[in-house]
Amino acid sequence: MATISIPKRRFEFTRTQRRALITGLVFISPALIGLAFFTIWPIIQSAYYSFTNYDILRPPRWIGLQNYERLLNDRVFVLALSNTLIMVVVGLPIHLLFDLGMAFLLNSKIRGLSIYRTIFYIPSITPVVASAIVWMWLFNGQYGILNVILGWFGIAPIGWLTDPNWIKTSLIFMGLWFGGNTILVYLAGLQEVPTHLIEAAELDGANAWQKTRNITLPMISPIIFYTIIINIIGYFQYFTEGWVLTATREGAAGGPANSALFYSMYLYQNAFQQFKMGYASAQAWILFVIVLIATVIVFRTSGWVYYHAEE
Amino acid sequence: MAAPQTIRTAVPAPVAIDWRQNRIIIERIKQGVAYVICTAMALAFVFPLYWLVVTALKTDLEIFLVPPSILPVNPQWQNFYQATIYIDFWRFMFNTFAIAALSIIGTVTSCTVIAYGFARIRWPGRNIIFLIYLSTIMLPAQVTLIPLYITYRSMGWVGTILPLVVPSFFGNPFFVFLLRQFLMTIPHELTDAARIDGASEVGILRYVVLPLVRPALATVALFTFVNVYRDYLAPLIYLQNQDQWTISLGLKMFQNMYGAQWQLMMAASTLAMLPMLILFFLTQRTFIKGIALTGLKE
Known part of the structure; x- marks a missing residue:
């Protein structure tokens, strides 16, 4: 009898535990309600809508896999997807490497650090639309200052926002300005690297590259990992900058020959301009799966991330 | 040294x-x-x-000068005034601040309570639930966008500020994470002592914990403000009536209507950025205080 009652008791909570459980659940109930109503239920609904034809006015009609089949043959969709992948595969590494480089430079004990920090940070908190308008003016083909400066060096004007071969480069370039907050994230990480480790390496005769490669980078690798994950998700959702810089008065967007039509922009057009809610839901689900795969790949290949055990 | x-x-x-x-x-x-x-x-x-x-600050002719003037020949300060009457600038500003204020109230109260539940009450399963909750940060917003729109529409919320404000009262995983980090630094002896004295959990949160995490709450409020102020997609989808528009939507309308009037568009953009710049310079200290609190380990 006693042998039976032991495992049974293990799964039973004591009175205090049960009270703690109830109190805990009460405190986190806003999160649970939010999770259910604003996340889990909509995800299920979204999956359902993706198998339907739904224009809001009439009830959704089940059409099976048709939306997904049509998406695969939708040239604009494939273009939007490839444009977005270019931003993730090219734009994101440029962005993070630039920020990491700047953080290293700022970490070399230069004077006036707080001023530099402020300057690099401020663009990332300005309203996106306001800043995008400034950049439209900088990028202006005829009167924009960028082409004027190029002209001083005898370089022909560039169609920053009008040339399909240039527009993504322009957006990536502009993105560096918007993303300066990552510099501060890296800088904070670099300042946390224990100096005694670097001093020890110096005594062993390590050169600058060896110190960076074997101490500094491993120590901030969790932060790099975090910024990669967060930015992959962000870049897949790239919307406002692209929308504001390319939207026309008539409500179209995407730039010349849809060269700057990104995934979320096309999704927005389908959902809120053409009210193809089923079609857009299928797009949303494909995005969900792609982001999930990308995140899993990053997690799986995260062997380079070093978690320093705290003493 | x-x-x-x-x-x-x-x-x-x-x-x-x-x-x-x-x-x-x-x-x-x-x-x-x-x-x-x-x-x-x-x-x-x-x-x-x-x-x-x-x-x-330039005139409508000077902006098209080639090469451009590095400083305005004759600064047109009235451009700023004009920009505020071309679009309903002050109304858009008021709307933005109203949405931000409500979102801040919602986010700060809900996240504090939730973070307290995760960090200060020792209930079985709290870590696994927290991990699940935190992992929703990685969910692309597009997946929930359409069903939420349809739900809000059926509730008659589209065309009101409710879809922008109400969700903030149900927590935000990122800010809960941030506050949880702060709450965990408070020594357990402090809250246990209050419990032994017969204080309720709400009382402990209110009188023991809250005064200690105030800098962290300021950080959450600040970031919430930045998010609301910069947001474009959600207002674009939900605010259909111009009376309710935020400043971001207003600026976009400016661009649509007076796209060639660059000097006025720039004036409006400058004015739209100003509150954010002022706020940043006023609250730099809050950031520092918030960071300093993480040093409270004892």
């Missing part, structure tokens, strides 16, 4: 001194290079903001 250095330079071996002097020279060069690059980059980062203000 000075003491160990004098000891080092006092090392008598001449070889060591040579090595060290080389080191110092190399360090100096490296620092110089870093200084030059950082300054160049800082200027590049400031330039768009400078150009924004300069263009805002």
